[in-house]
Amino acid sequence: MCGILAVVNSKLSPEALRLQTLTLQRLVRHRGPDGSGIHVVETPTGARCSSVAHERLAIVDPLSGNQPLFSHDRSRSLTVNGEIYNHKQLRAELKDPTAFRTESDCEVIVHGYDEFGVDIASKLDGDFAFVILDDQTGDVYAARDPVGVNSLYMGTGLDGSTWFSSEAKPLVTGGCIDVRIFPPGHYYLARGGEEEGRLVPYYAPSWHSASAATQPLNLEKLRTTFTAAVEKRLMADVPYGVLLSGGLDSSLVASVIARLKRKRFLEHGKPVKSFSIGLDGSPDLANAQKVGEFIGTEHYGFSFTVQEGIDAISDVIYHLERYDVTTICAGMPMFLLARKIKAMGIKMVMSGEGADETLAGYLYFHKAPNGTELHAECVRKVAALNQFDCLRANKATMAHGLEVRVPFLDRGMLDATMTLDPDFKLTRKGEKTQFLEKWALREAFNVPTEPFLPHEVLFRQKEQFSDGVGYSWIDGLKEHAGKVISDEDMATAPIRFPYNTPGTKEAAYFRTIFHSHFPNNNYGNGIEATVPGGPSVACSTAKAIEWDEAWSDPTKQDQSGRFVDTHDAAVA
Numbered sequence: 001m002c003g004i005l006a007v008v009n010s011k012l013s014p015e016a017l018r019l020q021t022l023t024l025q026r027l028v029r030h031r032g033p034d035g036s037g038i039h040v041v042e043t044p045t046g047a048r049c050s051s052v053a054h055e056r057l058a059i060v061d062p063l064s065g066n067q068p069l070f071s072h073d074r075s076r077s078l079t080v081n082g083e084i085y086n087h088k089q090l091r092a093e094l095k096d097p098t099a100f101r102t103e104s105d106c107e108v109i110v111h112g113y114d115e116f117g118v119d120i121a122s123k124l125d126g127d128f129a130f131v132i133l134d135d136q137t138g139d140v141y142a143a144r145d146p147v148g149v150n151s152l153y154m155g156t157g158l159d160g161s162t163w164f165s166s167e168a169k170p171l172v173t174g175g176c177i178d179v180r181i182f183p184p185g186h187y188y189l190a191r192g193g194e195e196e197g198r199l200v201p202y203y204a205p206s207w208h209s210a211s212a213a214t215q216p217l218n219l220e221k222l223r224t225t226f227t228a229a230v231e232k233r234l235m236a237d238v239p240y241g242v243l244l245s246g247g248l249d250s251s252l253v254a255s256v257i258a259r260l261k262r263k264r265f266l267e268h269g270k271p272v273k274s275f276s277i278g279l280d281g282s283p284d285l286a287n288a289q290k291v292g293e294f295i296g297t298e299h300y301g302f303s304f305t306v307q308e309g310i311d312a313i314s315d316v317i318y319h320l321e322r323y324d325v326t327t328i329c330a331g332m333p334m335f336l337l338a339r340k341i342k343a344m345g346i347k348m349v350m351s352g353e354g355a356d357e358t359l360a361g362y363l364y365f366h367k368a369p370n371g372t373e374l375h376a377e378c379v380r381k382v383a384a385l386n387q388f389d390c391l392r393a394n395k396a397t398m399a400h401g402l403e404v405r406v407p408f409l410d411r412g413m414l415d416a417t418m419t420l421d422p423d424f425k426l427t428r429k430g431e432k433t434q435f436l437e438k439w440a441l442r443e444a445f446n447v448p449t450e451p452f453l454p455h456e457v458l459f460r461q462k463e464q465f466s467d468g469v470g471y472s473w474i475d476g477l478k479e480h481a482g483k484v485i486s487d488e489d490m491a492t493a494p495i496r497f498p499y500n501t502p503g504t505k506e507a508a509y510f511r512t513i514f515h516s517h518f519p520n521n522n523y524g525n526g527i528e529a530t531v532p533g534g535p536s537v538a539c540s541t542a543k544a545i546e547w548d549e550a551w552s553d554p555t556k557q558d559q560s561g562r563f564v565d566t567h568d569a570a571v572a
């Protein structure tokens with residue numbers, strides 16, 4: 001991944017815009033410490049100018065893939081944070097046989113735009129956020145991947161300029177009067193001379209409607225689709241590894257990588273490295289170690305203390321650009337782990353995000369009354385991923401220039417899991433393994449002759465805190481927030497934070513730190529408005545309570561908005 005920044009139709013002089021862009025692009029340099037580049041151009045009418053800038057994390061073609069990338073006639077420039085897994089196929093589809101200038105998987109985007117126009121976004125199989133400037137026409141084209149695996153923000157400058165960046169930081173510091181999330185699965189197009197562009201959805205899979213989710217369960221297809229999704233993501237010219245929490249999803253990713261690697265390199269390859277983190281003695285660490293031994297990875301388990309977690313909070317809030325308790329608490333271990341992984345010379349890791357949303361893995365799904373309801377909730381969870389697990393994975397790792405790839409959110413995998421008849425995601429009590437959530441996935445990888453995972457891992461029920469966030473971390477954090485945030489602080493919170501007013505001391509603590517990094521007017525039209533709060537966060541809670549009254553009891557809800565539903569109760 002990388003960091004991008006583009007400022008379009010600025011009233012600054014080309015020299016001043018260049019200097020401003022160079023200054024602000026430093027704020028996303030952590031995302032790509034390997035190289036930077038910039039291109040500044042006057043609009044065809046000469047009245048305004050635009051810039052595209054790039055901070056590069058080199059994963060494919062480290063030697064020559066610097067950006068911006070240009071069209072063959074150099075009239076169009078591209079800055080992109082992306083991994084394009086079908087770049088070779090797309091290249092073969094192009095009519096213009098002119099040789100590419102680099103081996104970068106991303107170069108095909110700019111040539112593809114020359115031939116396919118705005119349809120190029122829908123042809124890409126990968127994770128991406130990019131901006132293309134056309135020097136001759138003044139057109140601007142930007143797009144973000146279907147689910148929002150890669151982050152992208154946009155905003156409006158005081159002079160009417162339009163801004164795009166991988167993170168909100170350059171927009172906030174650059175004085176944008178609003179900062180918005182660029183919606184996943186959309187492209188933006190502004191024709192030369194138009195002040196305002198428009199956002200157009202390009203990703204409209206059939207499964208957005210429940211009536212399309214009718215596919216029968218095909219275990220072998222599910223297994224081969226997932227294996228292909230992992231294999232595509234091995235595209236890298238630098239050392240990579242895998243995040244292994246010991247839970248089902250990350251263990252499957254790790255197992256498939258280990259198997260593919262053995263197949264590719266026979267016995268000559270070194271084992272793949274796997275990484276986990278947890279509080280000392282946490283069950284996650286032991287589980288991950290056991291899985292690592294079983295599948296034959298070179299496993300590294302790191303532990304952290306509650307104090308180390310508290311010490312990192314300010315950095316986590318700065319990098320994640322969030323103040324909601326869920327995201328900061330769950331993002332912290334990944335933030336600490338990413339730093340250790342990067343220090344070991346690894347630049348890319350694969351991870352298990354997305355299986356719970358696509359395959360109904362959260363425990364409250366046990367109470368879904370029927371398949372139609374369950375499907376609608378899965379669609380909603382997938383749409384929210386860019387605000388939650390994807391954002392957290394992306395920014396917690398990119399804080400240290402580590403790229404994360406998520407095979408469960410592969411385009412083919414989404415089609416396979418989301419068109420599945422939702423009855424196969426319902427848990428069925430008493431029918432052997434079928435009382436377990438995600439049983440279709442478990443059965444797909446239940447190959448006793450050549451087991452992917454130890455039986456007890458493949459068939460273990462979801463743990464509430466499977467991402468290294470132990471109860472003692474949450475308790476320690478609450479205790480600390482109780483010390484630094486007084487009752488008087490809470491009483492004045494509605495005045496200081498009129499938008500998304502924090503309701504607990506932890507939330508007030510995070511919010512105070514957030515605004516030390518991002519001073520703003522706090523009325524809901526700045527960066528604070530990019531953080532979901534109130535009703536949107538409570539959405540899963542509302543659905544769970546609708547499905548089962550018992551969940552209205554707040555003692556059954558944990559910090560992550562998931563449900564402390566005893567395993568016995570789930571199975572009963």
Ligand SMILES: *[C@@H]1O[C@H](CO)[C@@H](O)[C@H](O)[C@H]1NC(C)=O
Pocket residue numbers: 369370372373
């Ligand atoms: C599914 O459950 C919901 C809520 O109980 C109900 O309104 C709906 O009619 C049900 N649909 C089917 C197809 O049974």
